[in-house]
Amino acid sequence: MESSPQPKLQGKQFRLVKFFAYASFLVLIIFSFPFSVLISQKAKDILMESHENYALLLGENLNHQVFQNFVIPVTRRFGRIRLREERQYQWMDKIVRNTIHSFKVDLVNVYDIGKGVIAYSTNKELLGRKVPLSLGYKKAVKGQHSSRLISEAKELWGLNIDLPGGERKLRTFIPFRGMDLFSGEQGPVLGVFEIIQDLTEEYKSLERFQYTVFALSIVIMALIFLALLFIVHKAERILDERARKERELHSQLHQAERLAALGQMVAGISHEIRNPLGIIRSTAELLESLPDAQESQKRLCSVIIEESTRLNNIITEFLDFARPRTPNIQDCSLTEIIKKNLNLLQLELAKRAISVKDNLDGRQLPLKADPELLYRAFLNIFINSIHAIDGKGTITVSGNEKKDYYEIRVTDTGKGISPEHLSKVFDPFFTTKDKGTGLGLSIVRKIIEGHRGSISVESKEGMGTTVIVRLPRGGPSLHLG
Numbered sequence: 001m002e003s004s005p006q007p008k009l010q011g012k013q014f015r016l017v018k019f020f021a022y023a024s025f026l027v028l029i030i031f032s033f034p035f036s037v038l039i040s041q042k043a044k045d046i047l048m049e050s051h052e053n054y055a056l057l058l059g060e061n062l063n064h065q066v067f068q069n070f071v072i073p074v075t076r077r078f079g080r081i082r083l084r085e086e087r088q089y090q091w092m093d094k095i096v097r098n099t100i101h102s103f104k105v106d107l108v109n110v111y112d113i114g115k116g117v118i119a120y121s122t123n124k125e126l127l128g129r130k131v132p133l134s135l136g137y138k139k140a141v142k143g144q145h146s147s148r149l150i151s152e153a154k155e156l157w158g159l160n161i162d163l164p165g166g167e168r169k170l171r172t173f174i175p176f177r178g179m180d181l182f183s184g185e186q187g188p189v190l191g192v193f194e195i196i197q198d199l200t201e202e203y204k205s206l207e208r209f210q211y212t213v214f215a216l217s218i219v220i221m222a223l224i225f226l227a228l229l230f231i232v233h234k235a236e237r238i239l240d241e242r243a244r245k246e247r248e249l250h251s252q253l254h255q256a257e258r259l260a261a262l263g264q265m266v267a268g269i270s271h272e273i274r275n276p277l278g279i280i281r282s283t284a285e286l287l288e289s290l291p292d293a294q295e296s297q298k299r300l301c302s303v304i305i306e307e308s309t310r311l312n313n314i315i316t317e318f319l320d321f322a323r324p325r326t327p328n329i330q331d332c333s334l335t336e337i338i339k340k341n342l343n344l345l346q347l348e349l350a351k352r353a354i355s356v357k358d359n360l361d362g363r364q365l366p367l368k369a370d371p372e373l374l375y376r377a378f379l380n381i382f383i384n385s386i387h388a389i390d391g392k393g394t395i396t397v398s399g400n401e402k403k404d405y406y407e408i409r410v411t412d413t414g415k416g417i418s419p420e421h422l423s424k425v426f427d428p429f430f431t432t433k434d435k436g437t438g439l440g441l442s443i444v445r446k447i448i449e450g451h452r453g454s455i456s457v458e459s460k461e462g463m464g465t466t467v468i469v470r471l472p473r474g475g476p477s478l479h480l481g
Helices: 006-078 086-100 135-141 200-289 295-322 334-344 346-351 371-388 440-450
Strands: 107-112 117-121 146-151 168-179 186-198 330-333 354-358 366-369 393-401 405-412 454-459 465-472
Touching (some): 006 186, 135 186, 168 200, 330 371, 334 346, 334 354, 334 366, 334 393, 366 371, 371 440
Antiparallel strands (some): 330 366
16 A cells, blocks of 8 residues: 655645745844834824924914014114124023023024024024025025924934934024014015924934834744744644654554454464364374273373364464454453452462562452453463563552543563564564464454553563553443543
């Protein structure tokens, strides 16, 4: 029978799944990077928009305060505005600082669009400097406001990810307009306000947020990857276990096919041998019982009868192996079956100076089974244990009640079984004895499995052997898990 290619196919599929797990992790890491950049950029845009609105609100307030409280009074009193004069500058400075004192503003400049110089600044060192004709300034002269971020920070590989360090400032240009005192409508552009806000601390918070998002993305992707990898490894183990069980089933099927053919042959041969063997034995018994039989003749007949009996027992074993009997299920006690075996073997045990220890006193271990078949099975197990012990020794019998089954362990202090022989103990016709068919444990296994039980052997050479029999408590209809 050819082995199924399904495990190999599934193995390739799971190797493909593992490849996709690693590839997915790499892809997720790569995409988490722009994802964190996108989030941080969105946060930067929101920050810029909020501070720009903040600057516009401040600009409107400055426009109103400066025009109402400085331009009009100064013009009426002095006839013209000359901010180079200390008195007018102090007047202007007081109004500006009173207006911005509750706002986080780094610098305020007022540009004279006629002369193209800085007419007023919260930093006196800038007074009188030429106006840089930037795009923002030009828009403000035309009556439009604009903002731009001034950054000294460096970006990571041009990926819009700011590296730590450096200042960030928002520069906003706002037109300074006159106002109609009667209608309140805005008049022409008289100058330009430049408001600079320091956003360094806010951007530091954004940087920390950006790195946190990126780190969390990596951690989440790593956890997803580990979970996927765990599932793949678990699936591989399940697949390997199924493949192993499938190989065992194929092996058992081949064994069953061989044993079925062998059983048919053995059954036919056994029947053909048993009939003439019966004639030989009955003839020897007749010759031995003749009144005129000589002593030598009786001795020879006795040998023929003895060997015929031994040969008949071997044939019986062959027939039991070839055509196992269907269990006659009834209520019985596992303890009574084992005790009956030990009582039968008591003389042999005493003769060999072998002691028996058990934990079965006072425990019945009731179950539904064929007591005769189980008696034969345990008798074979005990005989094997006796033969394994050279000289004095001990056989220990322990019965344990599990949830769904009984577990009987028979342990001897014999010579043990070598590793190469241990895997063959249940094979038909395998034996290490000089005499025997090698069918004993094969028949035992058939009996135990006929009761939906299981049997296994544990042994180390020179350290004894343990035979473990498990039988369902509810009878053969209960399958062991």
